[in-house]
Structure formats: structure tokens, C-alpha cells
Amino acid sequence: MLGSPLCTGNRSFGAGVGWSFVGSSFIVSNNRSHLPAALRPNLLRWYDRHRRALPWRAEPGISPDPYHVWLSEIMLQQTTVATVKSYFDNFLARWPTVIDLAAASLDDVLHAWQGLGYYSRARNLHRCAGVVAGERDGRFPEHEKDLAKLPGIGDYTAAAIAAIAFGRPVVPVDGNVKRVIARMALVETSGSALKREVQEVVAALADGARPGDFAQALMDLGATVCRPRTPLCTACPWQNGCLARKEGRPERFPVPSPRKTKPVRFGVAFWLRHPDGAFWLRRRPENGLLGGMIEVPSTDWRAETWNTDEAHALAPQASGWRPLDGEVTHTFTHFHLRLSVWAGEAQSDELLDGFWCRPPNLRDHALPTVMKKVVRHALDRSGPWPATQSS
Numbered sequence: 001m002l003g004s005p006l007c008t009g010n011r012s013f014g015a016g017v018g019w020s021f022v023g024s025s026f027i028v029s030n031n032r033s034h035l036p037a038a039l040r041p042n043l044l045r046w047y048d049r050h051r052r053a054l055p056w057r058a059e060p061g062i063s064p065d066p067y068h069v070w071l072s073e074i075m076l077q078q079t080t081v082a083t084v085k086s087y088f089d090n091f092l093a094r095w096p097t098v099i100d101l102a103a104a105s106l107d108d109v110l111h112a113w114q115g116l117g118y119y120s121r122a123r124n125l126h127r128c129a130g131v132v133a134g135e136r137d138g139r140f141p142e143h144e145k146d147l148a149k150l151p152g153i154g155d156y157t158a159a160a161i162a163a164i165a166f167g168r169p170v171v172p173v174d175g176n177v178k179r180v181i182a183r184m185a186l187v188e189t190s191g192s193a194l195k196r197e198v199q200e201v202v203a204a205l206a207d208g209a210r211p212g213d214f215a216q217a218l219m220d221l222g223a224t225v226c227r228p229r230t231p232l233c234t235a236c237p238w239q240n241g242c243l244a245r246k247e248g249r250p251e252r253f254p255v256p257s258p259r260k261t262k263p264v265r266f267g268v269a270f271w272l273r274h275p276d277g278a279f280w281l282r283r284r285p286e287n288g289l290l291g292g293m294i295e296v297p298s299t300d301w302r303a304e305t306w307n308t309d310e311a312h313a314l315a316p317q318a319s320g321w322r323p324l325d326g327e328v329t330h331t332f333t334h335f336h337l338r339l340s341v342w343a344g345e346a347q348s349d350e351l352l353d354g355f356w357c358r359p360p361n362l363r364d365h366a367l368p369t370v371m372k373k374v375v376r377h378a379l380d381r382s383g384p385w386p387a388t389q390s391s
Contacts, residue, residue, distance in 0.1 A: 039238070040208045046237035047217035052224065054081065055088050057216065064212065066140040066165040067098045073157045074125050078118050078333075081223070087116055098140075101126070102133035110292060110366035118333075119290055119368060124152025142166040164212040171202035171215050176222025182254035183226060183244035190255040226250075264336045265301040268311040269328070271343045271378040272297070272319065274356055279378075280316060280346070281365065282354030289332070294365045296374045297354065301337055311342065316351055319344030324381040330370040341374055343382040 048060070056072035058064040071091060075084045090112060095101040101109070106126050113122035128151040132140055140161065141147050147158035162168035171177065173195060181187065181198040189197060208214065225232045231250045233239050244250040272280040279296075286292045297316045299306055315321060321344040328339040349356075357365065362375065 039205060039241075040214060042237045043217045043221065044210060044213060047213055047220060050220070050224070051213075051216070052081075052220050055085055055092075064165045066161065068092070069161050069165040070098075070128075070140060070153075070157075071101075071125075073160050074121055074128075074152060075116060077121060077157070079116055083116070087113070097138065098129050099133045099138045102129040106292060107366060111364070114366055115369065117369065119293055121152060123286070123292055127151040128153065140165070142168065144168060144170055160215065163215040167211050169206045169208070169211050171206050171211075171218065173198055173202060174219060174222075176220075176226070177202065177218045178222075178254055179228065180218060180222045180226045180238075183231075183250050184238060184242050186243035186247070187253065188255055190257045194254055262331070262335050263303060264338060265303060266305045267299045267301040267337065267339050268306050268314075269296045269298040269339050269341045269374045269378075270315050270321070271324070271341055271374070271382060272316055272346055273343065273382070274346045274349070276358075278356040278358045280351060280354055281357045281367075282316075290368050290370075292366075293368045293371070295367070295371050296341075296378070298339065298374075301335075306340070311340075315342070315344070316354070317344070317347060319347055324378065326377065326381065328370070328373045328377050330373060337370065339370075339374060341377050341381075343378060 051057075054072075056068045058068075072084065072088055075087055075091075091101070094108075094112065095104055104126070106123065109126045110119065110122050113119060113125075116122070131150055132138060141150075142162065142165075144155075144158040144162035147153050147161050148155055153161070156172050156174060159168075159170040159172035160174075163170050163172060178194060178198050181201050182194060185197075185201055187194055187197050202218075205214070221236070221238075225236050229251060231245075233242070233245050233250060236242065236245075239245060242250065244253045270280075274280075281294050282297050284290050284293050284295050299311060299314045312321065321342045324341045324343055328337075328341060330337045330339070359379075367375070
């Protein structure tokens with residue numbers, strides 16, 4: 001719940017969360033309709049001096065390109081700004097417009113996405129590009145409700161695109177915005193309740209000049225000043241109104257959600273080698289985790305370990321399979337994975353699905369990080385390659 005529920009006036013307003021003036025400071029009240037007029041201009045002045053220079057961010061006075069905004073927002077989901085910069089530049093170099101991206105093959109998009117993780121984002125990116133190019137003549141809708149109907153665009157991303165690209169009076173709520181508002185208003189809830197209360201506050205701040213800059217200013221404030229562990233409170237344009245700072249404990253907010261223990265899943269990956277030095281790969285199903293990506297064939301990933309008979313029954317071919325020393329570990333959002341790797345020599349060129357790949361050609365295929373780990377593990381532990389191998 002919100003701390004310090006004080007109000008300095010006697011006017012009656014609707015229910016909600018907000019600030020009112022006490023001297024030069026802001027105090028949380030039940031008067032959301034009466035927010036200090038100085039909040040927006042103070043933040044925008046700070047932003048004009050300290051805005052981050054980002055590849056996808058339009059320079060002052062230049063209209064943002066909706067394609068750039070959309071592409072960056074999809075890439076930034078669950079990924080850091082530092083990581084995204086080079087990927088964004090690479091995508092723009094290869095596909096300068098959404099129509100170009102729609103014309104690309106999914107394999108090319110997935111390959112260019114390697115290393116960003118959460119590959120469903122890449123599949124939805126490609127699908128969304130196809131819809132915008134094919135059904136909307138390459139133009140993104142301007143309203144957040146229409147944007148949210150496109151593949152891969154949720155409420156946050158829709159609000160970000162609408163505000164930044166089209167000047168809609170909405171404020172997207174990401175982790176940075178949650179942190180800023182939770183500290184300013186001393187929001188003591190966590191999880192979905194925190195998000196709801198922060199959305200109530202920012203809804204009252206949405207109207208006003210330069211909505212796109214205001215949204216980006218809030219993000220920048222959280223990323224560069226109102227940092228998680230070492231906030232630079234004296235550099236903050238809202239320092240006089242921050243209740244967490246007044247209490248001397250800004251680092252405590254937002255209140256973290258209780259940690260959930262991630263379960264462990266187990267699997268067996270099959271490293272099948274051909275006498276000519278190639279190894280067997282296949283494409284994962286389009287739906288589900290790592291959908292459409294290329295993998296070293298494996299069993300399902302489940303809560304119980306696999307015994308020898310179970311693994312042999314699921315191997316891509318009868319072979320003299322032998323387990324390699326050690327295992328491959330990888331952590332996904334919701335679970336830890338432990339993979340045993342078994343090596344075998346191919347008895348036949350004929351297999352149900354997949355293809356042979358020689359090591360020099362591996363870079364041509366979209367392997368997720370966990371499968372790159374499997375390949376490295378197998379190369380290190382499966383013994384020398386046949387003398388017939390060539391580049």
C-alpha cells in the first residue's frame with residue numbers, strides 16, 4: 001500500500017493516488033487529480049540536458065520512426081540496452097524498413113537474433129512485420145489499443161510505441177518507471193499490485209506536452225539516476241518530492257516480490273557424427289520454447305532424470321551411444337536445465353527429420369545459446385574428428 005497518506009487541502013476528488021504540495025515538496029494523497037504542475041516540466045528539462053544517445057532514439061526536433069521504435073522495444077524486452085545496440089544496428093543495416101523485414105526469411109531473422117534470447121520475440125517480430133507490411137501498407141497503427149492487437153506487442157510495448165512514435169498521452173510502465181514511482185510515492189506493494197498502483201499514478205501524469213519525451217525521460221531517470229542499488233538522489237529532478245529519499249531508504253523500494261525457487265529439468269542430447277565429419281541437427285517445433293530454432297536432437301526436458309533404456313528409445317538412430325563426461329547446464333526464465341550429452345557414430349545417412357551439418361557451416365544456422373553449449377561440450381569431449389573432415 002502507499003505510505004504517508006496525507007492531504008494538505010480540503011477539496012474532494014475521486015479515489016486514486018497522487019501528490020499534493022507541502023511547502024516545496026510532494027506528499028502522497030488520495031487526490032490523484034491534483035498533481036503538482038512542476039513534475040512534467042522539471043523532468044523534461046532534466047531530460048533535455050541528460051537524455052541518453054541511443055541508436056533508435058530520434059534527435060530533438062526529428063519525428064521518431066515507428067519502425068525504429070517498435071524494433072527497439074521488442075529487442076529491449078528482457079534484454080539490456082548495452083546488448084541491444086549492436087543488434088539494432090545490424091537489423092537496420094540488413095532490413096532498413098518493416099517491408100524489408102517482412103520479406104526476409106524466418107531463418108535469417110532467427111539467425112540475426114542469436115544471442116538475444118527469448119526467441120519467440122523474433123518469431124513474433126517477423127509475423128508482426130508481415131502483418132504491417134501486408135495488411136497496413138507498411139504503416140503501424142497509432143493508437144495503443146490497435147498496436148496491442150499486433151503479434152508480439154503487449155500493453156507495455158503498445159504504450160511505448162504510441163507515446164514515443166505517435167505522441168499519444170500514455171506512459172509505458174517498465175521496471176525503471178516502477179522503481180521511480182515506487183520511491184516517489186512510497187508504494188509498499190509488490191508484483192501485480194505494485195504495477196497497478198504505479199499505473200494509477202502515471203495515468204495522472206500522462207497528459208501534457210511532449211508525451212514521447214516524457215515517457216523516455218522516466219525510463220532514463222530510472223536507468224541512470226534512480227538506480228536499483230545506488231540511486232544518485234542529489235542528481236534527481238524530483239528529489240524534493242521523493243518520499244523514499246525523505247525516509248533515507250530509497251534502495252528498499254520497490255519492495256521485491258518473494259523469490260520462487262526455479263525447478264530443475266533434465267534431458268539427453270544426442271551428438272550423432274557422420275564418418276565424413278558432419279553431425280546431425282534438426283529444427284525445433286514452431287510452437288513452444290525455442291520454437292523454430294535449430295538444435296542438437298534431444299529428449300524432452302522433464303522433472304525426472306532419463307534412464308538408459310528411455311534415452312536409447314528416443315535416440316535419432318541406433319548407434320553405439322556413449323555418455324560424454326560432465327553435463328551442459330543452462331538457466332531459462334522459469335527453470336534450470338541439465339543436459340547429458342551422448343555421442344554416437346551414424347550407421348546410415350537416412351534419418352526421419354533434420355540435416356547433416358559440417359562444423360564450418362554451423363554459423364549459418366540459428367542455434368540458441370543452450371545448443372551452442374551442447375556443441376562446444378561435444379566437440380571438447382567426443383574425441384578427434386575423422387581425418388576426412390574438410391572446411
